[in-house]
Amino acid sequence: MNTASDDQQANPNATTRRTFMEWCSWLILGVGSVATAIPILGFFLGPVIKPKSDEWVDFGPLDEFPEQMTRLVDVLNPLRGPNDGMTGKTAAYVRRIEGEKFQIFSPHCTHLGCPVSWFQESGLYMCPCHGGVYYEDGAHASGPPPRGLYEFKYRIDQGRLMVLLGHLPTLQDPGSAESTGKTA
Ligand code: FES
Secondary structure: OOOOHHHHHHHOHHHHHHHHHHHHHHHHHHOOOOOHHHHHHHHHHHHHOOOOOOEEEEEHHHOOOOOOOOEEEEOOOOOOOOOOOOHHHHEEEEEEEOOOOOEEEEOOOOOOOOEOOOOOOOOOEEEEOOOOOEOOOOOOOOEEEEEEEEEEEEEEOOOOEEEEEEEOOOOOOOOOOOOOEEEE
């Protein structure tokens, strides 16, 4: 019976082929391991390496916001990831009271987060999910929401409205909306 060393002596190319196949196996194993490890590492390290702070977002020139009016503005979330696609978008209701006095509301209901709709005629925000209602200044009017709408910080920079946003405000972590939101 021929042994491996007999094969090698008989055919020197057998060693080369065997070594090559071993390296291929190790390569496939290595690539598979890395491919498996990346999402797992990303899951655990994501919260650590992602930017934590909200950022100032340019909402446009002041003359795009008439006084005594409220309008919905769609923007890209500054904390979006490269693969977020449509979910990288966010929005805010901008209410210009007068001059440089604004209120910027998160469109998410403070009950369970459904998007609220603004009705200019009645001066109310209404939530389609469980009937939550808010006044035009964001204060809670009726229904299950535990507080008024979350209100983002803003500043005027060279005639443009800048809004601090990024994280979705929640009861546990209102983020930049913490100090400005109205309670029920
Ligand atoms: S989510 Fe708006 S009232 Fe429940």
